[in-house]
Amino acid sequence: MDNFELNYSNFSHAEENYVKTIYHLSEKGEDVSTTAIADELKTKPASVSDMIKKLAQKKVINYVKYKGVNLTEEGEKIALWIVRKHRLWEVFLVEKLKFNWDEVHEVAEQLEHIKSKRMIDQLEEFLGFPKFDPHGDPIPDKEGKIHFIPAKPLSEAPIAKTLKVVSVSDGNPELLRYLDKVGVAIGSQLEIVEKIAFDDSIELIIDDRDTRLVSKIVADNILVVD
Amino acid sequence: MDNFELNYSNFSHAEENYVKTIYHLSEKGEDVSTTAIADELKTKPASVSDMIKKLAQKKVINYVKYKGVNLTEEGEKIALWIVRKHRLWEVFLVEKLKFNWDEVHEVAEQLEHIKSKRMIDQLEEFLGFPKFDPHGDPIPDKEGKIHFIPAKPLSEAPIAKTLKVVSVSDGNPELLRYLDKVGVAIGSQLEIVEKIAFDDSIELIIDDRDTRLVSKIVADNILVVD
DNA sequence: TTATCTATTTTATTAAAACAAAAAAAATCA
DNA sequence: TGATTTTTTTTGTTTTAATAAAATAGATAA
Structure with a gap:
C-alpha cells in the first residue's frame, strides 16, 4: 500500500x-x-x-x-x-x-x-x-x-449505425500503419455499410467521407462503441 | 555510424x-x-x-x-x-x-x-x-x-581567488543533500579563505555571503574553475 | 634474495532462464 | 471404449553471471 x-x-x-x-x-x-x-x-x-x-x-x-x-x-x-x-x-x-x-x-x-x-x-x-x-x-x-470502456470489435458491431473507434490492438505495428493509411484513428466515426458473408470482410464509411473494405482480421482489432 | x-x-x-x-x-x-x-x-x-x-x-x-x-x-x-x-x-x-x-x-x-x-x-x-x-x-x-571543462577539485584550488563550481560528484546522495544544505550548487561562487593544514579542511565563502568550513573529502568532490 | 603478503586467476558450484528429448496426462477420434 | 494425438510436465543440458576456495603471480619486506 x-x-x-x-x-x-x-x-x-x-x-x-x-x-x-x-x-x-x-x-x-x-x-x-x-x-x-x-x-x-x-x-x-x-x-x-x-x-x-x-x-x-x-x-x-x-x-x-x-x-x-x-x-x-x-x-x-x-x-x-x-x-x-x-x-x-x-x-x-x-x-x-x-x-x-x-x-x-x-x-x-x-x-x-x-x-x-x-x-x-x-x-x-x-x-x-x-x-x-x-x-x-x-x-x-x-x-x-x-476503467474499462464497454466496447466491442468492429467485426461484431451492428450495421448502419454510427460507431466510434475507442481503441485498437497495440501489438502489431503493421496494423497501425495500415490504419494510418486508411484514416482510422482513435475517435474516428465509422458506419458499417455491409458485411460480406463470404469472408466476413466489412464495407464501411470512415468519418462520413471514405468508403473502405476491411478484412475480418482488421475488424477484429478495432474496438468501437455506438 | x-x-x-x-x-x-x-x-x-x-x-x-x-x-x-x-x-x-x-x-x-x-x-x-x-x-x-x-x-x-x-x-x-x-x-x-x-x-x-x-x-x-x-x-x-x-x-x-x-x-x-x-x-x-x-x-x-x-x-x-x-x-x-x-x-x-x-x-x-x-x-x-x-x-x-x-x-x-x-x-x-x-x-x-x-x-x-x-x-x-x-x-x-x-x-x-x-x-x-x-x-x-x-x-x-x-x-x-x-567536451570536458578543465576544472580542478576545490581541495587543490588556490586561496583567495574567485572560484566557480562547475560540477560535483554525482554518486553520493548524502553529499548532494549536504551541498543543498550549505547552499553550494552548480554555478555557485566560492572563495577559499584558509586551508587548515592539520586535516586539510577548507574555510570558504559561498556566494559572497556565508562562511563555511568543509572537510577535505567534501572539497575533493567539488570541481571548480577560476 | 628469499620469505611473506596481496592481488589476480582458476576451478568447481550455484541460480536463473532457456531448450530438446522423453515421459505422462488429457483430449480427441474411431 | 480403446487407440491415437495433442498438451503438459519432467529430466537433463546449456548459458550467463555470480560465488567460494584453491592456486598462482607479482609486490613488498626482511
Whole structure:
C-alpha cells in the first residue's frame, strides 16, 4: 500500500513478462494454457512449465497441473502496475518525443520494467493524468484501478449505425500503419455499410467521407462503441 | 555510424555496467585493476576476472593478465553512449519530473540500459540539447563527442581567488543533500579563505555571503574553475 | 634474495532462464 | 471404449553471471 513497488521489486524481468502475458491472455476470462503463454512469449512450453511453478510458489498465480493458470489478486496488482507503466511511457513517447503510435510498443516493453513508483507518479502528473494510451487502452491509476470502456470489435458491431473507434490492438505495428493509411484513428466515426458473408470482410464509411473494405482480421482489432 | 546503438545491442546489462565502470575508473588515465572494478560494482574479483576475459574477446577492452585493463576505442564509444543516456535521463528527471539532484542517480542507472537511439535523440531535442547533467557533468553528443571543462577539485584550488563550481560528484546522495544544505550548487561562487593544514579542511565563502568550513573529502568532490 | 603478503586467476558450484528429448496426462477420434 | 494425438510436465543440458576456495603471480619486506 505504502510503496506500491517495493513489494514487487522481488520480481525479475522475466517473471514480470510472464505475469503481464498471463494478464493479457486471461482478459477473456478463462484459464491460460501453457502453450498460449509460450506462443505469446516466443518461448517453449517446457520453459513456461518451469516458470509457472515458480510463480505459483510466489503466490502470484493459481496453478493446477494440466489445467492452466490464472492470476491471484496479488498477481493482478503486479500486472496492472506493469501495464500502468507501459501505457504512461507510451503516452510520453507519442506526446513528448513525437513517436508515431506504431513505434512505441517495443521501447515501452523495456521502459515498463524500470522500478520507481515515484518516477511513474511524477510522469503521470507531467503528462496531465492521461486516461488512455495512444491506442485507446485505459491507464490504471496509482492504486491500480482500471476503467474499462464497454466496447466491442468492429467485426461484431451492428450495421448502419454510427460507431466510434475507442481503441485498437497495440501489438502489431503493421496494423497501425495500415490504419494510418486508411484514416482510422482513435475517435474516428465509422458506419458499417455491409458485411460480406463470404469472408466476413466489412464495407464501411470512415468519418462520413471514405468508403473502405476491411478484412475480418482488421475488424477484429478495432474496438468501437455506438 | 548509421545506427549508433544497433552495434551495441549485443551487450548485456552486466557487460554494459562493466564497460561504464571501467570508463569512470580510467578517467585518471591509468589501467584499471580487478579489485577496483569489483569494489565499484560490489561484486568479487573472481567475477570480474571472468567478465574481463569476455570483454577482451569482444574487443572492448585491452587486457594483459595481472596488469589491469583499459577501454579500446570501441569500448570507449560504448561507454560514452551509456553515459549520454544516463545524463540525459538525469536532466529529464530533474527538469521535467521535479526530482532533486540527489534522487536521480539510481533511476538513471536503470534507464541508461534502455536500447533506442531514436528515443535518446528525441529526448535530447525535447530537453533543448542540454550540455550538462544536473551535477555539472558534460553530456556526450549523438556522435559520442564529449567536451570536458578543465576544472580542478576545490581541495587543490588556490586561496583567495574567485572560484566557480562547475560540477560535483554525482554518486553520493548524502553529499548532494549536504551541498543543498550549505547552499553550494552548480554555478555557485566560492572563495577559499584558509586551508587548515592539520586535516586539510577548507574555510570558504559561498556566494559572497556565508562562511563555511568543509572537510577535505567534501572539497575533493567539488570541481571548480577560476 | 628469499620469505611473506596481496592481488589476480582458476576451478568447481550455484541460480536463473532457456531448450530438446522423453515421459505422462488429457483430449480427441474411431 | 480403446487407440491415437495433442498438451503438459519432467529430466537433463546449456548459458550467463555470480560465488567460494584453491592456486598462482607479482609486490613488498626482511
